[in-house]
Amino acid sequence: MRPSAQNRGTMSFTRGFRTVAAILAALGLIVAGPSPALAYPPVDVVHTERVQAGPYRLTVGFSTWPLRALQSLDFTFTPEGGIADKRGVLLLRAPGDGDLERIGRVATEARLARHPRKLGVWGLDTFALPYEGAWTLHFSVEGPAGLGEGELRNLAVLAQPGPPLGLSWALGTVPLWALTALLVVAWRRTGPARPAGVAGSP
Amino acid sequence: MTLAQERPPGRVAVSRGRLPAALVLLGAMLSFSGLSWDVQWHIDVGPDTFFTLPHLVLYAGSALAGLASLAVVLATTAARRADRPVDEAVGGRAVPVFGRLFSAPVGYLVSGTGAASFLLYGLVDLWWHELYGFDAVIASPPHIGLILSVALTMVGALMVFAAASAHRWGRSGVLGAFTVLLGFTMVATNNLAEFAVGPIDPAVLGTTFLVVAVAFTAVGFLDNLRLALLFAVVFAATQAVLWWFSPWAAHAYAAQVGLPLRDYIDGPPYLPANMPMILIAVVALVHVATGRARRAGNRPRWVAAVVGGSAGALTAVAAMVQVPLVYGNPIPPIGTFVAPAVLGLVAGTAAGLVGPRFGRMLRALAPAAPSGAGR
Numbered sequence: 235m236r237p238s239a240q241n242r243g244t245m246s247f248t249r250g251f252r253t254v255a256a257i258l259a260a261l262g263l264i265v266a267g268p269s270p271a272l273a274y275p276p277v278d279v280v281h282t283e284r285v286q287a288g289p290y291r292l293t294v295g296f297s298t299w300p301l302r303a304l305q306s307l308d309f310t311f312t313p314e315g316g317i318a319d320k321r322g323v324l325l326l327r328a329p330g331d332g333d334l335e336r337i338g339r340v341a342t343e344a345r346l347a348r349h350p351r352k353l354g355v356w357g358l359d360t361f362a363l364p365y366e367g368a369w370t371l372h373f374s375v376e377g378p379a380g381l382g383e384g385e386l387r388n389l390a391v392l393a394q395p396g397p398p399l400g401l402s403w404a405l406g407t408v409p410l411w412a413l414t415a416l417l418v419v420a421w422r423r424t425g426p427a428r429p430a431g432v433a434g435s436p
Numbered sequence: 437m438t439l440a441q442e443r444p445p446g447r448v449a450v451s452r453g454r455l456p457a458a459l460v461l462l463g464a465m466l467s468f469s470g471l472s473w474d475v476q477w478h479i480d481v482g483p484d485t486f487f488t489l490p491h492l493v494l495y496a497g498s499a500l501a502g503l504a505s506l507a508v509v510l511a512t513t514a515a516r517r518a519d520r521p522v523d524e525a526v527g528g529r530a531v532p533v534f535g536r537l538f539s540a541p542v543g544y545l546v547s548g549t550g551a552a553s554f555l556l557y558g559l560v561d562l563w564w565h566e567l568y569g570f571d572a573v574i575a576s577p578p579h580i581g582l583i584l585s586v587a588l589t590m591v592g593a594l595m596v597f598a599a600a601s602a603h604r605w606g607r608s609g610v611l612g613a614f615t616v617l618l619g620f621t622m623v624a625t626n627n628l629a630e631f632a633v634g635p636i637d638p639a640v641l642g643t644t645f646l647v648v649a650v651a652f653t654a655v656g657f658l659d660n661l662r663l664a665l666l667f668a669v670v671f672a673a674t675q676a677v678l679w680w681f682s683p684w685a686a687h688a689y690a691a692q693v694g695l696p697l698r699d700y701i702d703g704p705p706y707l708p709a710n711m712p713m714i715l716i717a718v719v720a721l722v723h724v725a726t727g728r729a730r731r732a733g734n735r736p737r738w739v740a741a742v743v744g745g746s747a748g749a750l751t752a753v754a755a756m757v758q759v760p761l762v763y764g765n766p767i768p769p770i771g772t773f774v775a776p777a778v779l780g781l782v783a784g785t786a787a788g789l790v791g792p793r794f795g796r797m798l799r800a801l802a803p804a805a806p807s808g809a810g811r
Contacts, residue, residue, distance in 0.1 A: 274483040274485060274695070275483075298569070304568055305567075305568050305569055306568060306569035306570060307569060345700065347698055347699035347700055348698075348699050350481065350482035350483060350695065350696065350698055351482070351483060351695075353696065359482050359483065360482075360483075360484060360569055360570050362568070362569070362573075395567055395568070396564075396567045396568065399577075402577035403577050403580075405560075405577060405581070406557075406576075406577030406578060406579075406580045406581040406584075407577075407580060407581070407584065408553075408581065408584075409550065409553050409581060409584035409585050409587070409588050410584050412549070412553075412588065413584070413587070413588055413591060416546065416591075417794070417797075420797045420800075421793060421797065423800070424793060424796050424797045424800050
């Protein structure tokens, strides 16, 4: 029996709906599947250091150890007694820079925020230190016992993993060189004469 | 007489060219909005994986543009092999690829190459994240490769619509393609700041060059003040939409997956806040000044260089004012404007020297006597 026009429309709609549902299900599997590239990783602290910032004792946690230049990791900063009644400021000093008043080009100062995946402590999520060498983390903590300052000095950051950065950048910018080549070819084939424009209503 | 022969030739050209061009532009727009969403996600929420929803929108944009480009290349190849005529208004002149294995309209060749390159850099990015962790930064080699690949697709989209500029939809599409190309590519140039050496900030050089070069290209190609201003209006409207969409989408997605917002998030959305609000003045300046100089019989290259330098200084100084204004910070002292103004002057002069030729290159893509013009 041939389907009526209405049935054909319904079947077509059903087929279309099934196709869309199948695509969405496939996307859902990609999104919800247990791929390591998908899951938001927990903050696993594999190494800790202690810092005394005035009256406050801080634990600095690292999700990767040892540290390597450009390799991102989670940092956690936990003052004894918790963060609820405290305010913290972190200042980073890059290798080779002078004293803290002379902040180097990668030095940064930020009021410490809760780690977005570990809300009970302050932290930096997926944060990388760009250069190898001895870094300094300077803490200012303000709380019930007043203001305290302390430093974690000589935090060793090893050489970056992977291929040399120059090679990586050369490969990363290939589309730019391709576009430049395209423009050069088109430039040579386009004369300086001025043809009519494309004026008109869009 | 066959049915095909009975059809007006213009109709065929329009119907064959409009759909794939629209799909390539839609893909480019998805990529642009996906990037703005993704950047805002990292600023306001944080955690990254390879398959977040904004990443999927980015991937879908390139996939859509790539598949549409591939379809046109295969259809053109089949037409060439069957000795059927190929309409150059559909993506521009067809060029041989891999010997004569394929015939690809040059616009779709560029957009498709960008999409294929995006796929390759996606794989490199996955490897990079395995090695370096999920660093949420723009300025990593695979991320720049991904952004440049999408930019290549957007250049292809611009070429596709320029080839169809005899049609109303072609001219409309050009305005959209200019908008996504400028807005998207600025994200890469804005992140050149970390390579600054003293007062020489490559972000100012790159962004200013881009803005002024696109302004000259658009003015030169469109050759009509109303259309050129309409491009700037479309750009501003896109900025307004992203201003609303990016934080809304980031926060809605965070709520959906049960993640909290970061502490101390404030300020406007990053990507639209950095899109130049001065564009409409730059476009008007370039159009009016170059037009008057042309009518006065001045040497066009010198005029373009001077107008470009002025437009560049204006763009760089305006950015110095725009960013603190929208972030609610005080405007820096006047002395700090000197270096960006000089850099803007240099970048704008260079853009003025090449931009007009870019406009002519785009015009050269349209066939000399297109069929179905005006539809």
